[in-house]
Amino acid sequence: MAATVSEHLLDWYDAHARDLPWRVRPGAAPPADGSWPYRVWLSEVMLQQTTVAAVKPYFEAFTTRWPTVEALAAAPEEDVMAAWAGLGYYSRARNLVQCARAVARRGGFPQTEAELRELPGLGAYTAAAVAAIAFGQRAVVVDANVERVVARLFAIEAPLPGARKPIRVAADAITPDHRAGDFAQAMMDLGATICTSRDPKCLLCPLSQACRGRAAGDPARLPVKAPKKPKPLRQGQAYWIEREGAVWLVKRAGTGMLGGMRALPDDGWSARGDGSGEPPLQGVWESAGLVRHTFTHFALELSVHIQRDAPAAGGSGEWWPLDRLDEAGLPTLFAKAARLALAD
DNA sequence: TATGCGTGGCC
DNA sequence: TGGCCAAGCAT
Numbered sequence: 001m002a003a004t005v006s007e008h009l010l011d012w013y014d015a016h017a018r019d020l021p022w023r024v025r026p027g028a029a030p031p032a033d034g035s036w037p038y039r040v041w042l043s044e045v046m047l048q049q050t051t052v053a054a055v056k057p058y059f060e061a062f063t064t065r066w067p068t069v070e071a072l073a074a075a076p077e078e079d080v081m082a083a084w085a086g087l088g089y090y091s092r093a094r095n096l097v098q099c100a101r102a103v104a105r106r107g108g109f110p111q112t113e114a115e116l117r118e119l120p121g122l123g124a125y126t127a128a129a130v131a132a133i134a135f136g137q138r139a140v141v142v143d144a145n146v147e148r149v150v151a152r153l154f155a156i157e158a159p160l161p162g163a164r165k166p167i168r169v170a171a172d173a174i175t176p177d178h179r180a181g182d183f184a185q186a187m188m189d190l191g192a193t194i195c196t197s198r199d200p201k202c203l204l205c206p207l208s209q210a211c212r213g214r215a216a217g218d219p220a221r222l223p224v225k226a227p228k229k230p231k232p233l234r235q236g237q238a239y240w241i242e243r244e245g246a247v248w249l250v251k252r253a254g255t256g257m258l259g260g261m262r263a264l265p266d267d268g269w270s271a272r273g274d275g276s277g278e279p280p281l282q283g284v285w286e287s288a289g290l291v292r293h294t295f296t297h298f299a300l301e302l303s304v305h306i307q308r309d310a311p312a313a314g315g316s317g318e319w320w321p322l323d324r325l326d327e328a329g330l331p332t333l334f335a336k337a338a339r340l341a342l343a344d
Numbered sequence: 345t346a347t348g349c350g351t352g353g354c355c
Numbered sequence: 356t357g358g359c360c361a362a363g364c365a366t
Contacts, residue, residue, distance in 0.1 A: 046362090047361085049349090049350085049360095050350085050351080050352095050361065051360090053353080054353090088351045088352090089349060089363085090349085091364075092363090120364095124364090126362085126363075141362090144360085145361090146362090188362055197359085197361090258350085293351095295348095295350060295351085297349070331350075332352090333350085353359105353360090354358105354359085354360080355357105355358100
């Protein structure tokens with residue numbers, strides 16, 4: 001049965017694999033210029049909790065600008081953070097630079113799952129995925145797609161996240177010794193295109209005959225998930241300080257929310273509570289309106305205030321030319337606030 | 345094990 | 356339209 005599942009799936013993958021910029025077709029040779037593990041790693045990090053559609057333009061931009069891990073390792077962290085702006089989960093960008101530098105120092109990516117797991121930003125999933133896809137190692141690759149497929153295939157009723165262990169055991173049991181990388185990608189393609197969260201297309205599924213979730217009826221209810229906590233609503237202020245065709249930008253603290261990213265000055269709002277309401281400058285402020293933005297764990301209503309012809313701004317920051325604002329690498333929240341201020 | 349951490353698309 | 360969801364990691 002285990003062999004049957006992986007064989008059916010690999011046959012399906014040979015015929016239906018998605019064509020993605022970071023992939024080679026099943027059976028084709030990877031690029032011979034040594035960039036293959038780099039491209040696999042970069043795509044896997046970008047794809048953490050992020051959709052294929054969102055990743056594509058970033059992957060193209062990164063691999064054009066930094067074609068090798070050595071090139072990325074030599075880049076200023078600031079440039080990488082700015083290039084990552086808009087993709088979210090910015091600790092990934094900080095870890096990306098640290099990882100690239102560690103890999104460049106040691107002369108290339110390690111090839112075992114255990115060594116990969118030691119690199120910054122590589123957890124259980126990414127280490128297994130890189131080991132399997134880039135180096136052909138047998139590894140048990142479990143992401144949200146695999147969890148969904150396996151929970152349905154074996155009709156695992158226990159709710160996530162508690163069900164992680166039995167799901168992993170089941171995934172291990174169906175993972176083949178050969179073509180582990182193709183198998184992992186096939187499971188993810190199946191989850192993304194057939195065994196989708198809503199409205200799974202069982203009639204097109206190569207595993208439907210073996211699927212206990214389908215046999216039990218209503219496979220879409222699996223996997224069962226624990227209820228989510230409600231998101232609090234926070235209020236905050238942001239300040240657009242303009243002078244002679246430039247705006248005052250600050251850099252946020254290295255860790256935590258939007259860590260290390262350029263930003264507008266604000267009043268210290270956070271997931272824990274509202275901002276102080278205190279502007280960073282004296283003077284008259286004009287209201288530019290409200291930005292609503294929902295993060296993973298809270299929603300924010302950000303009031304944007306404008307001061308033009310401002311005197312020298314205090315604290316640390318930089319005057320950023322308005323005609324190059326798109327190069328500042330503002331995360332989406334502050335890009336929205338900037339649009340509001342510029343439209344005013 | 346629970347929590348903090350982005351964003352955009354979907355219905 | 357608001358909640359859900361998407362190739363998770365660090366602590």
